[in-house]
Amino acid sequence: MSRKKTPRSKGASAPAASAPPAANGSRPARPIGPPPPARPSLGGGDFYNVAFKIMLVGDSGVGKTCLLVRFKDGAFLAGTFISTVGIDFRNKVLDVDGVKVKLQIWDTAGQERFRSVTHAYYRDAHALLLLYDVTNKASFDNIQAWLTEIHEYAQHNVALMLLGNKVDSAQERVVKREDGEKLAKEYGLPFMETSAKTGLNVDLAFTAIANHPPPHRELKQRSMKAPSEPHFRLHDYVKREGQGTSCCRP
Ligand SMILES: Nc1nc2c(ncn2[C@@H]2O[C@H](COP(=O)(O)OP(=O)(O)OP(=O)(O)O)[C@@H](O)[C@H]2O)c(=O)[nH]1
Numbered sequence: 686m687s688r689k690k691t692p693r694s695k696g697a698s699a700p701a702a703s704a705p706p707a708a709n710g711s712r713p714a715r716p717i718g719p720p721p722p723a724r725p726s727l728g729g730g731d732f733y734n735v736a737f738k739i740m741l742v743g744d745s746g747v748g749k750t751c752l753l754v755r756f757k758d759g760a761f762l763a764g765t766f767i768s769t770v771g772i773d774f775r776n777k778v779l780d781v782d783g784v785k786v787k788l789q790i791w792d793t794a795g796q797e798r799f800r801s802v803t804h805a806y807y808r809d810a811h812a813l814l815l816l817y818d819v820t821n822k823a824s825f826d827n828i829q830a831w832l833t834e835i836h837e838y839a840q841h842n843v844a845l846m847l848l849g850n851k852v853d854s855a856q857e858r859v860v861k862r863e864d865g866e867k868l869a870k871e872y873g874l875p876f877m878e879t880s881a882k883t884g885l886n887v888d889l890a891f892t893a894i895a896n897h898p899p900p901h902r903e904l905k906q907r908s909m910k911a912p913s914e915p916h917f918r919l920h921d922y923v924k925r926e927g928q929g930t931s932c933c934r935p
């Protein structure tokens with residue numbers, strides 16, 4: 686995949702590839718009735734009922750790490766671009782209808798040389814946030830290649846959302862919002878534009894994923910829908926909750 690920007694190699698403070706907690710490969714079922722007893726999350730004092738694994742993917746430099754840091758810490762990593770090496774993860778527990786949902790968010794390296802590392806993580810992901818940079822046409826053109834990769838390595842029922850990041854950079858924008866909407870519609874994906882810098886739609890993107898329904902219910906409904914409507918619930922959520930966002934039902 687070609688890129689406009691050449692990411693700098695990683696500095697000493699960069700996140701190292703970290704071993705994942707054991708994954709059971711199954712999608713977490715949101716309980717019907719009272720939530721199961723809360724468990725301590727790995728590596729923190731937060732308690733949770735269910736865990737949900739989300740992967741951030743897209744070209745190097747589109748803002749995956751910044752999006753995660755904005756969501757987790759409410760901060761923006763301005764200045765020096767430190768490209769992720771391999772894969773890193775952070776946890777955040779959200780309350781969804783009284784159920785503590787632990788989002789385990791995997792931040793992958795966009796650089797091609799780490800692709801074989803990240804491939805191994807796709808199959809355990811319950812959801813994918815696929816990013817491009819609205820100021821980088823190449824990152825948008827590469828979305829199709831990312832989708833091919835996702836179809837090859839991820840579970841067939843993975844929840845997927847397309848995000849056009851860096852919308853705060855209005856002067857540098859080269860990918861129009863309509864172009865993002867059109868592409869999303871073509872592939873039947875929910876879509877929104879985000880800014881890790883200002884925080885626009887960042888929480889919404891993650892909470893939409895966290896509100897994703899239990900897989901058994903979704904699969905049942907999905908089997909009655911046309912294949913081109915795989916993410917209708919995410920669409921509905923984004924449409925309902927979003928401000929200045931877009932939702933593309935094919
Ligand atoms: N203006 C603006 N800059 C951003 C935004 N998000 C990220 N950046 C900048 O874009 C550069 C790359 O951001 P990263 O989050 O490190 O990119 P990445 O996708 O994680 O890159 P890799 O780790 O190499 O895959 C950094 O210099 C950030 O400061 C945004 O929303 N707006």
Ligand SMILES: [Mg+2]
Pocket residue numbers: 749750751767768769792793794795
């Ligand atoms: Mg990164």
